[in-house]
Amino acid sequence: MRKTCLNSVYELAKRDPRIVFVGSDLGAGTMSEMLEEFPDRCYMEGVSEQHIVGMAAGLAIEGYIPYVNTIATFMTRRCYEQVAIDLCLQNLPVRLIGSGGGVVYAPLGSTHLATEDMGIMRALPNMGVVAPADALQMAKLMPQTVEHKGPLYIRLGKGGDPVVTPDEAPLELGRALLLREPGEVLLLTTGVMAQYCLDAADTLGTAGVSCGVMHLHTVKPLDVAALARWVPGRRLVVTVEEHMLATGFGSAVIEALVDNGIDHGRILRRGIEDRFPTAYGSQDSLLAGFGLRGDAIAEAVSSALM
Structure with a gap:
């Protein structure tokens, strides 16, 4: 997904002279082709995350569309004031690409685990938030980000995440994608958790529980129309996220349902509890510890239906 995203920035830059890339400590060779072809529109600024946000703001004021990439925790926690004041307050078209959302950097511990990034980004006025499911969605998404109004967190x-979205499925910013028709249960999710929700739906299906999956790659703004169409009438609606439960995707869904008067039954939220993850290992092992693999999601649904 990361490779697809950065390659897309390079391809967009070939077609649009407004596209600029700004990176922070990304490793040798990253964006080398773009740096060679467009040295005046590709910058590697080292370990200076707050600086690159301010730099991107200046470039945007001059008419460019900057794409800024660094590790998600540094992009969100360390730069929060710069993101709020330099980008959101001025509603500038800067695209923040956060690498390793969720517990991707499990071997590096809590300092590198972006488990509250979507929550703090969606709290900012004017900021959009997107979390594609796989590289295929990313490839479809990136061209649409060019003309997006205001800042955007990607x-x-x-x-290397498995591709779970259909090749023929359209993708539009702000529009949810129904991956499986709902029955008595509907799983709502975002980002790479789509694969685990599909696994859970398969497990539940073998147990006779009809379960649908809807992927909302755009967390802000949410597709309220899709929620209004598919949520009512379900025995159980479950939100699943690789994120803290507080302020995250599930919170956004509940806010949208309540604020728009959408009829809903019982809602179950699955995510990371209100604590810093302290374990080391792999992304998959940490997700298992949080009960966010397919089998655990299916078990939680079954228990809720009893």
């Missing part, structure tokens, strides 16, 4: 997975 949450990346680890790369």
